[in-house]
Amino acid sequence: MPLIDSKIAIELFRSISKIRIAEETIAERYGENKMRCPTHLCIGQEAVAAAIGIALRKNDFAVSTHRAHGHYLGKGGDLKAMMAEIYGKVTGCGKGRGGSMHLIDKNAGFMGSTAIVGGTIPLGVGLGLSIQLHKTDQVSCVFLGDGAVEEGVFYESMNFAVLKKLPVLFVCENNLYSVYSPLSVRQPDRRQISNMVAGIGCVTTQADGNNAPEVYDLAVKSLMKIRNGEGPVFLELFTYRWREHCGPSYDNDLGYRSKEEFESWKKRDPLVIMKNYILKNHFGTENDLDAICKSVVSEVNDAFIFAEQSPFPDKADLSGHIYSEGC
Amino acid sequence: MTRSISYAHAVNEALSQAMKQDKNVICYGLGIPDPKGVFGTSSGLQEQFGSERVFDMPTSENAMTGIAIGAALNGIRPVMTHQRLDFFLLAMDQLVNNAAKWHYMFGGASSIPITIRLILGMGWGQGPTHSQNLQSWFAHIPGLKVVMPTTPEDAKGLLLSSIFDDNPVVFLEHRWLHNQDGNVPENPSFRVPIGKAKILRAGTQITIAGMSYMNIEALRAIAYLQTLNISCELIDIRSFNPIDWNTIFNSVRKTGHLLVLDTGSETCSVAGEIIARVSMEVFSSLKAPPARLALPDIPTPTSFALTKYFYKNAKDIVAEVAKQLHFDLPHEIPELEKKCPHDVPGNWFKGPF
Numbered sequence: 001m002p003l004i005d006s007k008i009a010i011e012l013f014r015s016i017s018k019i020r021i022a023e024e025t026i027a028e029r030y031g032e033n034k035m036r037c038p039t040h041l042c043i044g045q046e047a048v049a050a051a052i053g054i055a056l057r058k059n060d061f062a063v064s065t066h067r068a069h070g071h072y073l074g075k076g077g078d079l080k081a082m083m084a085e086i087y088g089k090v091t092g093c094g095k096g097r098g099g100s101m102h103l104i105d106k107n108a109g110f111m112g113s114t115a116i117v118g119g120t121i122p123l124g125v126g127l128g129l130s131i132q133l134h135k136t137d138q139v140s141c142v143f144l145g146d147g148a149v150e151e152g153v154f155y156e157s158m159n160f161a162v163l164k165k166l167p168v169l170f171v172c173e174n175n176l177y178s179v180y181s182p183l184s185v186r187q188p189d190r191r192q193i194s195n196m197v198a199g200i201g202c203v204t205t206q207a208d209g210n211n212a213p214e215v216y217d218l219a220v221k222s223l224m225k226i227r228n229g230e231g232p233v234f235l236e237l238f239t240y241r242w243r244e245h246c247g248p249s250y251d252n253d254l255g256y257r258s259k260e261e262f263e264s265w266k267k268r269d270p271l272v273i274m275k276n277y278i279l280k281n282h283f284g285t286e287n288d289l290d291a292i293c294k295s296v297v298s299e300v301n302d303a304f305i306f307a308e309q310s311p312f313p314d315k316a317d318l319s320g321h322i323y324s325e326g327c
Numbered sequence: 328m329t330r331s332i333s334y335a336h337a338v339n340e341a342l343s344q345a346m347k348q349d350k351n352v353i354c355y356g357l358g359i360p361d362p363k364g365v366f367g368t369s370s371g372l373q374e375q376f377g378s379e380r381v382f383d384m385p386t387s388e389n390a391m392t393g394i395a396i397g398a399a400l401n402g403i404r405p406v407m408t409h410q411r412l413d414f415f416l417l418a419m420d421q422l423v424n425n426a427a428k429w430h431y432m433f434g435g436a437s438s439i440p441i442t443i444r445l446i447l448g449m450g451w452g453q454g455p456t457h458s459q460n461l462q463s464w465f466a467h468i469p470g471l472k473v474v475m476p477t478t479p480e481d482a483k484g485l486l487l488s489s490i491f492d493d494n495p496v497v498f499l500e501h502r503w504l505h506n507q508d509g510n511v512p513e514n515p516s517f518r519v520p521i522g523k524a525k526i527l528r529a530g531t532q533i534t535i536a537g538m539s540y541m542n543i544e545a546l547r548a549i550a551y552l553q554t555l556n557i558s559c560e561l562i563d564i565r566s567f568n569p570i571d572w573n574t575i576f577n578s579v580r581k582t583g584h585l586l587v588l589d590t591g592s593e594t595c596s597v598a599g600e601i602i603a604r605v606s607m608e609v610f611s612s613l614k615a616p617p618a619r620l621a622l623p624d625i626p627t628p629t630s631f632a633l634t635k636y637f638y639k640n641a642k643d644i645v646a647e648v649a650k651q652l653h654f655d656l657p658h659e660i661p662e663l664e665k666k667c668p669h670d671v672p673g674n675w676f677k678g679p680f
């Protein structure tokens with residue numbers, strides 16, 4: 001049993017709820033056609049983002065992928081700035097340049113997410129290199145999917161991180177799919193990603209990515225080792241995306257995955273798992289948790305109002321931010 | 328026999344007929360056999376030809392391009408597909424250092440008959456990493472052939488020519504063309520030669536050389552200009568390497584005016600190359616400085632509010648023609664207003680991809 005106190009447990013619950021409610025609200029309102037950009041929701045995978053985000057310190061770094069809303073919020077990214085970005089507003093975290101697929105909040109150590117698969121893996125390793133050079137005790141966290149492991153840049157980056165014993169935590173969310181392609185058409189049968197990474201010389205562990213306390217516990221222990229100078233750690237966390245790869249709907253009707261598989265994962269809802277954990281350990285009551293959800297709902301609503309009421313960037317702004325003024 | 332089918336269907340038919348004609352043609356890419364079949368362009372192929380010849384692939388663009396080159400060295404004709412050009416940038420090394428040069432650097436000992444289908448995104452917040460139109464990058468590389476069809480007919484004919492060409496061909500498909508319908512010959516031996524431009528509309532007063540989706544906007548512009556008794560000749564460049572200079576030069580000799588439309592950003596664009604050559608070769612025929620209408624030198628913004636000023640459309644084309652031919656336009660041109668938001672090809676499109 002992981003050693004988690006009531007404060008951490010409640011924080012985990014709050015973070016999972018916040019990600020869930022933000023994502024569900026996006027899904028609900030996407031059809032209004034005001035969020036006009038490709039949007040990859042992480043509903044079903046919130047435990048990883050919440051647990052890793054809370055295990056990391058505020059000044060630790062994180063980089064992420066196309067499916068970044070959870071990672072951004074979990075790390076402490078500004079919800080209002082994220083929603084405004086998805087709405088294409090000037091108050092967005094990228095001033096309307098990047099949209100859902102390109103998020104940043106440097107105050108929270110969230111250094112950027114991009115939509116080219118594997119694109120941020122070496123950046124996370126480079127942040128690790130900078131930490132080593134600056135001799136601080138920060139850690140750089142790289143979020144990646146099971147698909148990104150297939151890119152050459154993944155191997156090259158892992159090799160360098162291990163070679164230099166860089167302070168990097170790799171968090172691989174294995175959700176079994178890349179778009180509509182199951183692992184079986186992309187990676188050899190029965191070969192575990194974590195075993196392969198172990199072959200590169202990295203410390204690896206697998207865990208249930210829907211169980212936030214388990215992920216938190218593992219992350220805290222891994223971060224201790226990394227801060228100790230023992231080199232990078234790779235976590236393979238099994239989880240499942242509930243909705244379509246990109247967009248607000250469900251897509252089980254396409255037939256690329258079975259209803260049984262979907263239902264079995266849905267039964268292991270990270271939010272319910274977290275809730276039961278709290279109730280069982282008497283870290284809080286149903287009423288406490290309802291109150292948290294209520295406050296999160298109003299926080300999310302405020303963020304949507306902020307996004308809707310914020311101005312669009314104007315025409316004169318079109319050519320801004322192409323080059324830095326520094327020289 | 329010809330019948331009206333969509334651009335996506337035409338691509339699908341070309342793939343299917345090529346695979347029937349030559350068992351060495353294989354077809355792979357991310358999502359090729361998935362239920363959406365890359366916007367319908369690869370639907371049914373795996374059922375028809377089996378998973379040995381039609382398959383999904385790991386997210387490994389660079390290696391899978393090199394693997395196509397290796398297979399091509401031994402008689403296979405791979406057709407690779409990428410849902411966005413941007414994803415293929417990971418494979419530039421294999422394409423540029425190996426595929427483009429193999430025939431040359433070994434004195435013609437081998438050739439690389441691969442076809443790379445790249446889909447170019449636009450609108451609905453595709454943003455900086457999902458909508459780059461980098462045709463000029465490819466056109467710049469000696470040893471590559473580069474085509475970018477506009478019509479369903481050309482999509483089929485040029486894809487078949489690309490697949491059976493013994494050289495590496497980059498085949499560029501604009502996402503907003505997939506749903507356009509047009510007449511396409513059913514015949515499996517139908518080909519459109521690489522390196523030939525096509526006159527989409529004959530005219531006398533100005534030559535508009537366009538490409539891909541910009542031709543659709545140009546047709547709207549030309550229809551309006553006709554009501555003002557302005558006669559435009561529209562050339563679909565279609566092939567950027569090689570470029571059909573004769574067709575362009577002859578048209579400019581006739582009209583004395585040139586406007587080039589490009590879907591990519593302005594500096595070092597295909598449009599720039601065309602203007603340079605026309606200025607060098609048929610300078611004496613030009614009655615005014617040639618012009619180009621391309622995207623500003625800015626990464627694609629995501630925000631709806633910014634893409635509005637970023638993309639070019641029929642109104643911009645009409646304005647360019649008016650500027651060059653010195654006539655006045657009314658302040659409002661309702662005929663040219665799109666009936667849907669600027670960031671979608673039609674109201675049927677609700678994103679996200």
Ligand SMILES: Cc1ncc(C[n+]2csc(CCOP(=O)(O)OP(=O)(O)O)c2C)c(N)n1
Binds near residue numbers: 115144146149177414
């Ligand atoms: C280089 C590159 N290739 C392909 C794509 C298209 N694409 C977008 S998301 C995605 C899935 C990647 O799968 P995974 O890493 O497992 O992440 P998940 O979507 O499951 O979170 C793909 C293939 C891309 N964005 N970039």
Ligand SMILES: [Mg+2]
Binds near residue numbers: 173175176177
């Ligand atoms: Mg995945």
